[in-house]
Amino acid sequence: MKLMINHQTHYQYTDWAKNSIQYIKMMPQSNSHQQVHTWEISVPGAQKMKKDAFANLWLTSNQVDPFQTMLIMAQGIVEIDLKHQYGVQDHLSPWLFLQPTTTTLCNTEMLAFAQHYVPQVNLSHFHRLAAALLLKMPYETASTTVCHTAVESFFAGHGVCQDHSHVFIAMAKALGVPARYVSGYLYANNQSHLASHAWAEIYLDGNWHMIDVSNQLFQPEAHVYVAIGRDYWDVAPVRGVREQGGIESMYSIVQVLAC
Structure with a gap:
């Protein structure tokens, strides 16, 4: 079964924020259960991708310029194997x-x-x-x-x-x-x-x-x-730190549709 996924996370700040670092884990990987056909993630700032200790994809984004809103959007198409009975195996004990x-x-x-x-x-x-x-x-x-x-x-x-x-x-x-x-x-x-x-x-x-x-x-x-x-x-899908920005508010929109 192919699924089209759109995940938006909207942030708003009561004051200007700057020098933010976001740690994002919103990237599925292909494995015995699923095949990732396409996947894109949009987030402002300079980006660097690596894997954490659990082999999860981990995107770091650093935004220096001042901002009062931020949108992080992940979207793509993933096909899952309906016959797969068990959880995904990994390299960890x-x-x-x-x-x-x-x-x-x-x-x-x-x-x-x-x-x-x-x-x-x-x-x-x-x-x-x-x-x-x-x-x-x-x-x-x-x-x-x-x-x-x-x-x-x-x-x-x-x-x-x-x-x-x-x-x-x-x-x-x-x-x-x-x-x-x-x-x-x-x-x-x-x-x-x-x-x-x-x-x-x-x-x-x-x-x-x-x-x-x-x-x-x-x-x-x-x-x-x-x-x-x-x-x-x-x-956690998104964790981060920033300078200033006042009070933060956040809401998410997630759609998972068969395609």
């Missing part, structure tokens, strides 16, 4: 994804919740855990921020795909199972979920298995991979 991060720590109540639904480590029990998490934490647009930790999201009782992924990853790691955070795009008719998406994956029996808690999907039949990491902060 899966045991790296047992490493704790501040965002994916698990407390005793969360661990007890996980153990109730995963009395033994197997895939079907993790599917049960994903279903239970969505009941406990219904999807609620704009209900949290990117700064929420797994513990905070779990006790908030609601969240978005980022929160579902962080909580699930925290629980899986507490059970001794490597778990990673994936950012990307989702093709779906349900417009209540933003097409820019995130999900978790766990490593069992020599394969990475998708656990999309928000949509209760367990195979990447409608997903485009962009970046892989331990949590959101490893794969």
